[in-house]
Amino acid sequence: xxxxxxxxxERVSSYWNMAIRYLRLIGNSGFLFTVYVLIIIGSYYYSxxxxxxxxxxxxxxxFVAIFAHLLTRSGIRTFVKPADVVFxxxxxxxxxxxxxASKWYSLALQSGVLLxxxxxxxxxxxxxxxxDVGSLFLVLVLLIVVKGWNVFLSFEEQxxxxxxxxxxxxLLRGIINIVFTFLxxxxxxxxLLLALFVIMAGLYMFYYKRLAQQLSxxxxxxxxxxxxxxxxFYRIANAFTDVPQLRNKVRARTYLHWIINGIIDSKKSVxxxxxxxxFIRANDYGGIYIRLVLVxxxxxxxxxxxxxxxxxxxxxxxMVTNQLSTLxxxxxxxxxxxxxxxxxxxxxxxxxxxxxxxxLIMTAVQLGVLLATSSLAIFVIAIAIGGIYSYIGSQKLIxxxxx
Amino acid sequence: xxxxxxxxxxxxxxxxxxxxxHDVNFHVNKSEIVGLIGLxxxxxxxxxxxxxxxxxxxKGQVTIGGRTFQEDVNEFRSSYAYIxxxxxxxxxxxxxxxxxxxxxxYGLEKSLFEKRxxxxxxxxxxxxxKKWYPSHFSKGMRQKVMIMSAFLIEPPVYIVDEPIVGLxxxxxxxxxxxxxxxxKRGAAxxxxxxxxATAERYCDRFVIxxxxxxxxxxxxxxxxxxxxxxxxxxxEIYIEMTKEELV
Numbered sequence: 001x002x003x004x005x006x007x008x009x010e011r012v013s014s015y016w017n018m019a020i021r022y023l024r025l026i027g028n029s030g031f032l033f034t035v036y037v038l039i040i041i042g043s044y045y046y047s048x049x050x051x052x053x054x055x056x057x058x059x060x061x062x063f064v065a066i067f068a069h070l071l072t073r074s075g076i077r078t079f080v081k082p083a084d085v086v087f088x089x090x091x092x093x094x095x096x097x098x099x100x101a102s103k104w105y106s107l108a109l110q111s112g113v114l115l116x117x118x119x120x121x122x123x124x125x126x127x128x129x130x131x132d133v134g135s136l137f138l139v140l141v142l143l144i145v146v147k148g149w150n151v152f153l154s155f156e157e158q159x160x161x162x163x164x165x166x167x168x169x170x171l172l173r174g175i176i177n178i179v180f181t182f183l184x185x186x187x188x189x190x191x192l193l194l195a196l197f198v199i200m201a202g203l204y205m206f207y208y209k210r211l212a213q214q215l216s217x218x219x220x221x222x223x224x225x226x227x228x229x230x231x232x233f234y235r236i237a238n239a240f241t242d243v244p245q246l247r248n249k250v251r252a253r254t255y256l257h258w259i260i261n262g263i264i265d266s267k268k269s270v271x272x273x274x275x276x277x278x279f280i281r282a283n284d285y286g287g288i289y290i291r292l293v294l295v296x297x298x299x300x301x302x303x304x305x306x307x308x309x310x311x312x313x314x315x316x317x318x319m320v321t322n323q324l325s326t327l328x329x330x331x332x333x334x335x336x337x338x339x340x341x342x343x344x345x346x347x348x349x350x351x352x353x354x355x356x357x358x359x360l361i362m363t364a365v366q367l368g369v370l371l372a373t374s375s376l377a378i379f380v381i382a383i384a385i386g387g388i389y390s391y392i393g394s395q396k397l398i399x400x401x402x403x
Numbered sequence: 404x405x406x407x408x409x410x411x412x413x414x415x416x417x418x419x420x421x422x423x424x425h426d427v428n429f430h431v432n433k434s435e436i437v438g439l440i441g442l443x444x445x446x447x448x449x450x451x452x453x454x455x456x457x458x459x460x461x462k463g464q465v466t467i468g469g470r471t472f473q474e475d476v477n478e479f480r481s482s483y484a485y486i487x488x489x490x491x492x493x494x495x496x497x498x499x500x501x502x503x504x505x506x507x508x509y510g511l512e513k514s515l516f517e518k519r520x521x522x523x524x525x526x527x528x529x530x531x532x533k534k535w536y537p538s539h540f541s542k543g544m545r546q547k548v549m550i551m552s553a554f555l556i557e558p559p560v561y562i563v564d565e566p567i568v569g570l571x572x573x574x575x576x577x578x579x580x581x582x583x584x585x586x587k588r589g590a591a592x593x594x595x596x597x598x599x600a601t602a603e604r605y606c607d608r609f610v611i612x613x614x615x616x617x618x619x620x621x622x623x624x625x626x627x628x629x630x631x632x633x634x635x636x637x638x639e640i641y642i643e644m645t646k647e648e649l650v
């Protein structure tokens with residue numbers, strides 16, 4: 001029989017093989033370009049925003065909120081699979097090294113997140129906190145140490161059967177993390193920090209270690225958590241490309257049914273019928289559309305009135321078009337659509353109609369935002385841009401990638 | 404008798420170099436149920452895919468009512484209903500919407516559709532599940548959705564692939580009653596199955612397929628006399644014809 005470490009390596013590498021393929025797809029998609037542009041625009045306004053911030057700004061509390069949150073939320077990637085309940089149970093006692101590895105793995109990844117967070121916030125840190133706290137590097141080291149503590153405790157917490165017990169321990173860690181981050185970022189006396197570390201170590205040694213001995217591993221819960229994390233990754237990847245693992249997720253979304261006949265002549269042809277329903281219920285076509293429309297509106301509100309708003313509007317409409325174009329492939333594995341006696345151009349026509357109307361609705365929403373936040377000239381140009389793009393996007397661009 | 408579905412000298416398969424079917428010939432008449440019988444891998448599903456127009460033959464042609472797939476795709480496609488071996492459903496459509504979609508695809512009028520659909524729901528005891536999504540269906544229920552969609556159209560030709568596995572006894576009964584009913588009204592049915600006892604009772608003629616070739620065809624008595632086994636059951640004929648496999 002394989003040992004725990006071997007199994008661990010196998011699982012991690014198969015996960016990353018899968019993940020890298022998706023990451024490559026994300027890298028290759030035009031979508032990323034949009035994100036770059038948003039980052040560049042964002043970083044410019046970030047510095048403007050920093051200059052504008054008053055000197056009395058309570059930066060400490062921003063850091064406390066963000067980092068206490070990042071520290072407390074220490075989910076463990078265990079890479080367990082549903083079938084493990086059947087096949088790995090008899091093997092549980094030999095899986096010590098497996099779970100140990102998963103803790104270190106989670107620590108490494110989440111430390112990376114802490115690092116990114118700290119880098120993003122470093123201008124804020126330099127402006128408000130550096131004089132009191134000192135070196136950013138030291139802050140990072142301390143954050144990672146406490147992250148380690150959180151990860152190890154979080155793993156033992158998962159042994160509890162009931163949700164309420166897990167929550168109360170989560171809360172306990174949360175409070176300790178708030179105290180820690182406050183002491184850290186307010187530049188408190190080192191002795192106070194040291195005292196807190198002693199308490200944390202004691203908690204681990206005398207309470208959590210005992211928990212680990214008393215309580216068994218709750219497989220079902222671990223699997224559920226793991227599936228949730230996997231789904232989270234798929235969701236992100238799904239924003240850029242089609243993820244087959246998400247394909248089977250269907251939600252009724254009864255509250256959206258009025259759209260089916262409102263947006264598209266659903267009784268006009270097979271494809272009109274199918275696209276309307278798939279858009280609402282399958283994968284996350286509808287969800288992504290709504291999210292993109294909302295994010296676009298928020299960005300437009302945040303930006304000062306000007307031509308940049310038009311660029312952003314165009315970028316988001318482009319993203320929506322890209323997302324909708326994946327609907328085309330939704331029935332590729334279903335033979336019924338090949339058997340129906342339907343006229344050839346109908347599929348194209350149906351997708352065009354759906355996309356055109358959805359893009360127009362999006363334009364209408366954004367025009368509302370622009371009317372309230374921007375100048376009349378921008379509003380008028382946006383009408384033209386939105387209308388023209390809706391037409392070109394749904395007639396031409398959406399069909400571009402097809403063979 | 405008029406030949407509705409005609410398979411003429413079909414040679415074909417998935418790769419041009421490796422044909423699965425070799426010069427397959429048979430036909431199905433109006434008001435007739437023909438059983439397509441053969442071992443796993445004999446070429447039944449491949450034959451059906453050729454008939455449906457999902458595969459293109461290397462040689463030979465399939466005609467329905469004298470027309471080939473190439474001549475008029477839509478006319479050809481709207482003249483048959485297909486019940487697949489494993490139910491294929493849209494995860495995001497309810498049972499009723501599957502029927503509605505089928506009606507839309509085949510251009511069925513609304514009033515006619517509703518009349519037929521309600522009758523089918525009642526007959527197959529699926530009225531309660533009208534608004535359900537496929538994820539809540541058992542294998543048998545999924546199969547019933549396929550069957551109901553097929554009977555909804557009432558086309559001149561039915562291509563049925565192993566229809567009754569997984570159905571409950573009442574479901575089987577309803578299916579066979581409907582099928583006989585359609586036959587009486589003039590439909591041509593090609594049914595692939597392994598359940599020979601049922602085939603023996605309901606099929607008028609048989610086509611035995613073995614290693615991609617038609618090895619025997621005819622009514623039960625014709626086949627009996629061809630093999631000189633006057634009292635043989637369909638099972639025995641079938642085993643006799645596929646015997647060499649064992650050697």
